[in-house]
Amino acid sequence: MAHGISGSVVAVYVLFHIFNHLFGLISPEAHGAVMDIGRKVYRAAAIEPLLVAVMLFQIATGLRLA
Structure with a gap:
C-alpha cells in the first residue's frame, strides 16, 4: 500500500513534468513561465528532499516487490 x-x-x-514540456509546443516563453512556477514548488527546501526520498522509496520497494 505504501508503494x-x-x-x-x-x-x-511526472505529470507536471510532461505538462511542462507540452507548454514548450506553445512557445519558449510559455514553457519558461510554467517551468519557473514548477521550480518554486518542487525545489522548495521541504519538497525537494521529500521528492528524492519518495523516488528512492519507490526503487527500494519496487525491487522488493519484484
Missing part, C-alpha cells in the same frame, strides 16, 4: 501511495506522489511530479 502505491508514494507512486501517486511520483505520478503527480
Whole structure:
C-alpha cells in the first residue's frame, strides 16, 4: 500500500513534468513561465528532499516487490 501511495506522489511530479514540456509546443516563453512556477514548488527546501526520498522509496520497494 505504501508503494502505491508514494507512486501517486511520483505520478503527480511526472505529470507536471510532461505538462511542462507540452507548454514548450506553445512557445519558449510559455514553457519558461510554467517551468519557473514548477521550480518554486518542487525545489522548495521541504519538497525537494521529500521528492528524492519518495523516488528512492519507490526503487527500494519496487525491487522488493519484484
